[in-house]
Amino acid sequence: MTSITGFARKGLMLAAVAGVATSMLASAPVAAGTLKIESWRNDDLQIWMDKIIPAFNKMHADIKVVFDPMPPADYNSAINTKLAGGTSGDLVTCRPFDASLALYKQGHLTSVNNIKGMENFSSVAKSAWTTDDGKVTFCVPMASVIHGFIYNKEIFAELGLSVPKTEAEFMAVVKAVKAKSKYTPIALGSSDQWEAATMGFQNIGPNYWKGEAGRQALIDGSAKYTDAAYVNTWKALAAWAPYMGKGYKAQKYPDTQNLFSLGRAAIYPAGSWDINTFNGQADFKFGAFPPPTPAGQSDCYISDHTDIGLGINAHSKNMKDAEVFMSWVASAEFAELYANALPGFFPLSNHKVSLKDPVAQEFVNWRGKCKSTIRNSYQILSRGKPNLENTLWNVSAQVLNGSMTPAQAAAEAEKGLKGWYKPHQ
Amino acid sequence: MPGFAKSGKRFPTHIVVFLAPAVIVYTLFMIYPLLDSLRVSFYTPDDTGALSFVGLGNYETLFFDENWSKGFWNALSNNFILFAIHMLVQNPIGLLLAALLSLPTVRGRNIYRTAMFLPTMMSVVIIGFVWQLILNPLWGVAETLLDIIGMVDYFQPWLGQESTALVTISLISVWQFVGIPMMLIYAALLNIPEELTEAAIIDGANHWQVFWRIKFPLILPTLGIVSILTFVANFNAFDLIYAIKGGLAGPNFATDIMGTFFYRVLFGFQLQMGSNGMGATVAAMMFLIILTGVIIFFFAVQRRLLRHSF
Structure with a gap:
């Protein structure tokens, strides 16, 4: 029976304590050339300390860099508070799209247009951190995540299955797994809802709505969620339900990961960030394949989603060093270092990067044969009420739940968009 | 004291001094934030974060814009279901346990009392995690246990179904907090002098009659307090649902209550940006609902109860 007021109060006190602590740090005489990086990637602390920062210091020994992460769920509200209160670090890790755009509009982030190395990024890579008119980019793109399917090679060999390329083959494979073995054909749960939308809908969807073309069409209003492309995506998703684990309605993301890494499931609809988890936990060989194409389609599309950027706090006292660090983040050296330290997070720059992790390399190879796009609800469309992304989570989970x-899912998504977005009215 | 009488009633400085610490701290950390949050509910932020006055605009949006009102009424009605389950299950069980514990012939009552109060002292995150493991359809022990008693066909992924998720979470909460009404009622029962019950028994009453005719009327004020505590706690609840179902309180908002609704509005969720103004508006409504409930309770119920002194 603890309460929300208790919760908020604790939050306030924590914020107050954190504020005092950081202001004490800020007022303490720090060595000239110290940069503090704010981030939600607390999983990556070790990698920054051991690999990335030492590599940077080889060239710039005079600039001290501190990586100061916090739990992901706290990040958005904490960084807003810190920037508004003037206690934030010099460099700020950027969430894609509106969360960071709001920070730029409030004057907390500076333009990075003139940072050396920005010419290495395509406009799609920069889209997540660029103003609507395309004029100002306020964060350097750092990493993307790619969606696809990870499969258990040993189960496939045991049952004599080959990797599916088309949707018909995919359904034949899951049918065979269900008929011939005790393994769960598809490891996916609908309890946390986001997997249904992110690993399901946004994973297989780009093939239906033709990637960027479809995404832009939704934004300019020439396509609607009630169009065949979107309804068919949900239809394909609904067909998975009979092949998902027992009680998938109450299956959460960690359950799903465990189901696969314990070798009890054949196929795992994945985000590339899962590679690292499975590298650590799975004691069998696993591979990856891109979203299977619908009948009669020869070209393929993948979700190559801009996920992490890095921006400069507009009130940083150490602007010059911050810019030096930023142009290093845009360099080929950083891209190679980061991609290999964190398999599953792929550099967004045009540098040619070779990856040591075979599964990560498999994911990144798809960029060569398929066209990349990002999740269609992220740019502009999730600004209104009801929030489109939340709606997609809800309806995709409901489609899986039956x-x-x-x-109905398509109608619900379109109705929400129609309520506030002019091009859809 | 002639000096005191001469100056009339001297200003009681010492009372002010004694009250000051509590009043200052309470005002600073409770009353001021509460009033300021009410103030913020009349404002709305623009792109740059600057607040502008909109009067009752936020309240109008909350009640008359379908995108908001649907979520609000859903959360409120779910909250009443949560409260009803606590009143109908938690408090009667608490009463029953307290009554059993206070029977003079029970052995090892301290062990029972401690065991039943233990879950209350555990973190909600742990409770949520443990129950999710128990009820987990993949590796939970619930299905095995049902299998042993031959009822495995009744097993369902209760936490994941729209029709069962809220009731399941409510019952988990009941399991955790049943210790509180039990302890309060137990303490009240211990307070009843033995002469009363002994006299009744000499007059020929059995234990059943003693409980309902003598003890129950005497602990009514405590049951009132328990009800009001349940009401306030349920309408402020948040953490168990957040721990089990996340901020979107699925499936299809079936477990969304005022606390989780408020969380999404104020702090935002995933791509949904938080809003101070609307968040404060929802918080103000929660405050009003709780205040109304407490006022009704005090005037309609508590004042009619007699306090007995022995």
Whole structure:
């Protein structure tokens, strides 16, 4: 029976304590040339300390860099508070799209247009951190995540299955797994809802809505969620339900990961960040394949989603060093270092990078044969109420649960968008 | 004291001094934030974060814009279901346990009392985690246990279904907090002088009659307090649902209550940006609902109860 007021109060006190602590740090005489990086990637602390910062210091020994992460769920509200209160670090890790755009509009982030190395990024890579008119980019793109499917090679060999290329083959494979073995064909749960939308809908969808073309069409209003492309995506998703684990309605993300890494499931609809988890936990060989194409389609599309950027705090006292660090982040050296330290997070620059992790290399190879796009709800469309991304989570989970038909899901998403977004009215 | 009488009633400085610490701390950390949050509910932020006055605009949005009102009423009705389950299950069980514990012939009552109060002292995150493991359809022990008693066909992924998720979470909360009404009622029962019950027994009453005719009327004020505590706690609840179902309180908002609704509005969720103004508005509504509940309770119930002194 603890309460939200208790929760908020604790939060306030923590914030106050953190504020005092950081202001004490800030007022303490720090060595000239110290840069503090704010981040939500607390999993990466070791990698920054052991690999990335030492590599940077080989060239710039005079600039001291401190990586100061916090838990992901706290990041957005904490960074807002810190920037508004003037206690934030010099460099700020950027969430894609509106969260960072709001920080730029409030004057907390500076333009990075003139940072050396920005010419190495394509406009799609920069889209997540660029103003709507395309004029100002305020964060250097750091990493993307790619969606696809990870599969258990040993189960495939045991049952004599080959990697599916088309949707018909995919369904034949899951049918075979269900008929021939005790293994769960598809490891996916709908309890946390986001997997249904992110690993399901946004994973297989780009093939249906033709990647960037479809995404832009939704933004300019020439396509609607009720169009065949979207309804068919949900139809394809709904077809998975009979092949998911027992009680998938109450299966959470960690359950799903465990189901696969314990070798009890054949196929795992994945985000590339899962590679690292499975590298540590799975004691069998696993591989990856891109989203299977619908019948009669020869070209393929993948979700290559801009996920992490790095921006400069507009009120940093150490602007010059910050810019030096930023142009290093845009360099080929950083791209190679980061991609290999964190398999599954791929550099967004045009530098040619070779990866040591075979599965990560497999994911990144798809960029060569398929066209990349990003999740279609992220740019502009999730600004209104009801929030489109939340709606997609909700309806995609309901489609998997069987409590909503694909057509109803499409109607619900379009209705929400129509309520506030002019091009859809 | 002639000096005191001469100056009339001297200003009681010492009372002010004694009250000051509590009043200052309470005002600074409770009353001021509460009033300021009410103030913020009349403002709305623009792109740059600057607040502008909109009067009752936020309240109008909350009640008359379908995108907001649907979520609000859903959260409120779910909250009443949560409260009803606590009143109908938690408090009667608490009463029953307290009554059993206070029977003069029970052995090892301290062990029972401690065991039943233990979950209350555990972190909600742990409770949520443990129950998710127990009820987990993949590796949970619930299915095995049902299998042993031959009822495995009744097993369902209760936490994941729209029709069962809220009730399941409510019952988990009941399991955790049943210790509180039990302890309060137990303490009240111990306070009843033995002469009363002994006299009744000499007059020929059995234990059943003693409980309902003598003890129950005497602990009514405590049951009132328990009800009001349950009401306030349920309408401020947040953490168990957040720990089990996340901020979107699925499936299809079936477990969304005022606390989780408020969390999404104020702090934002995933791509949804938080809003100070609307967040404060929802918080103000929660405050009003709780205040109304407490006022009704005090005037309609508590004042009619007699306090007995022995």
